[in-house]
Amino acid sequence: MSNSNNHKLLIKTDRSSYPQPDESGKLQVDLDSGKYVKVWHGPNHPGVTGNMSLELTLCGDEVVEAKTHVGYLHRGFEKIFERRTWMQCFPTVVRMCVPEPDSNEYNLAASMEELSNVEVPEYAQWMRTLVLEMARISNLLRLLPAHGGTMGLGLGVQWGVYLRDLILDRFEELTGARIYHMYIIPGGVRGKMPDGFKKRLISNLDDIDDFLIRLKRLVIDNAVFKKRSIGTGYINPSWVDKYGIVGPNARAAGYKRDVRKDNPYLIYDQLDFEPYVDNEAASDIFSRTWVRFMDLKYGVEMIRQILDKMPNDGEILGKIPNALNWKIPTGQTYVRSESSRGEYGFFAVADGSEYPRRINLRGPSYTHAIALLEKLLVNANISDVSAIMVSLATCPPEIER
């Protein structure tokens, strides 16, 4: 206790020369005085996120003002959907989030099925769950070591990306593509498991178990990483509702937020799992890293469980109308699933024609990377900026679409 207090005292600085708030509470930052420097961070990406830039105003090496600028990846998806039939939207929609495209596929498929009352066979549901979980661990394998990567520990990233590639190989075997699988189609899935797939997947999972032990020694037990991450980027648990924080970031703040548990979809209610919650609500970079670490560990367990419990064979496609002019009756819905970054939802409106009226995506980064990040970066050190940004699992393509 006394130790940590000492630590706090040491880093306390004299703030009298820093910008002071005026009567309205706004900071007085006068760029002409030469005291402040404006630094553009990005859009060339610093860690493993996409293109996004931060406009930082610095006083010394401390950030006094931060603004997020997005739009470097804006493709106007929601506009070009107006010109696509529902089925043509399908290859487009996966490109919304590059590292984890399967949640997009699932959400679009689920909203189409809900609006036009299509039943999905049980085997297809198990396959969907398997693919979603594989996508989760493949994204976490890229993201988790990057927490160390932003502090200069590049080795973990090399290991992680290699293992991710092994999972991508399994994807390729199952779906024919490495990144954009387009496997979860409306009505079911696109194929069955090839022979020997299970065995190869399980051997990859064993590799990942091994990797987790090494990663813990390399990154999480590392003294430098601990020193820099404990206490940095602290999210006050009372902000969770105010800022709409979801997923691992909320779980690090002591809230149990997991769509798989709260609103079970697919066959998650038949699985036995418990998302990891940081009960001490430490809510700093270290705690978020640890939550992701446990997520990855549980994700591996979960895939083993799915492979154990799933039926060996079955129907893969339910009864769907002619896919080329699938008219969806008027209606609107909101479906959600849990991606590795948190709640991921689609708001879909149909107007009775073949073309969607509106498909809108709610990605977790939309709140994390703009309102929350701008708040967290104030008073942070410039060297922690990319660490904080990556620890929130920022993914710009889903902000701007």
Next chain:
Amino acid sequence: MEDKKTFIDPDLTKRTVIGPNGEDITVDPIQDYFCDALPKKHEPKRAKIFENFFNWARAESIWVLGFGTGCGSIELYPLLTPRFDAYRFGVQMRPTPRQANLMIISGYLSVKTLKRAIRSYEQMQNPKFVMALGSCTINGGMYFDSYNTINRLDKYMPVDVYVAGCMPRPEAILAGFEALKKRIKAGKAEGANLYAENFETYKANQKKIIRDWNMPDYNW
């Protein structure tokens, strides 16, 4: 209390320094200095055998600007990690355009990114090459009708190699590097000269879509 206007950092004041040849040079640390002379065409000046040697050296040290622009940048991680390991071929990432000689446009370019990409391209030193990944850079790909992504990259900057696919696999990108090397060794990768020769056309095309052009025409 000190008036905030009168606080001026002594390091940031305008001052006169004496140059190497004894002339006076005024420096203003707050102002940006850059050269805005238009690009020039570089003719090969040396004997053929030396040119070939230089081209061989250039081909074997491809330094990529670490600027991922589209979906394709996700395949650049496997490319640079142990599985595919592009370092074997002398390919490595550089953080700044000043040290790079290859720009990889890894997918669709929105208008906002195009502005940054052009600026980075112009800041790269000669000789410089451009490699474009994916169908988006060839004809617009699946965003051919989008209001915010360009359709053809070669209207805005000279492209040396295209790698087709949506998205191209790391093996395909490695093959692209091989193709680029062949072109450089044969002395055909003259993108920078093409840019200098047709500078007006390229600028006109760029200015057509970048509405708020608030930077110098050419700077490096």
Next chain:
Amino acid sequence: MEKIIQHLQGAFDVKAVKKQRNDLYFVTVGKDQAIPAVTYLRDAEGFSHLVMITVADWMEKGVFELNYIVHNYQLHADISICTNIDREEATMHSAHHLWEQAWTYQRELKEMYGIEFPGSPRVDESFNLEGWDNIPPMRREFDTLKYANETFFPRPGRVSHDPATYMKQKLYPNE
């Protein structure tokens, strides 16, 4: 859930209620009552999480349909408060005082649809687009293909087919 809907009907002038799933209701109210209804759901009924603010453009009816989707973590249920606003003079009350992220949505809607949110911070800054001088792109009257063909340089020889007719021609020409 039914109880909450009844409370809402008692307190506000509810125009329509649509049950989509057991845990998802769409409740339509008037323009001036939308923000009070959302505030009521947040403060009194525990719908503490703002999922999203979104708009569907109904050009033929001349309205924008705004949706405020809120989520309750105790009941694990959502309610979407819908309201219709006029397309020509699109103005809406701002919700930035309720949730911190609300102004981001409003800033996007202002840019993409041209809906005004008086009082919302930074609402006039550009979000996705830079130097845009056309009508807001997400409005349905904006023709993105025409704009793209005029502005960018389509590669000659690129064709696109309507999949239904094209597949029929290619695969089953005699049917």
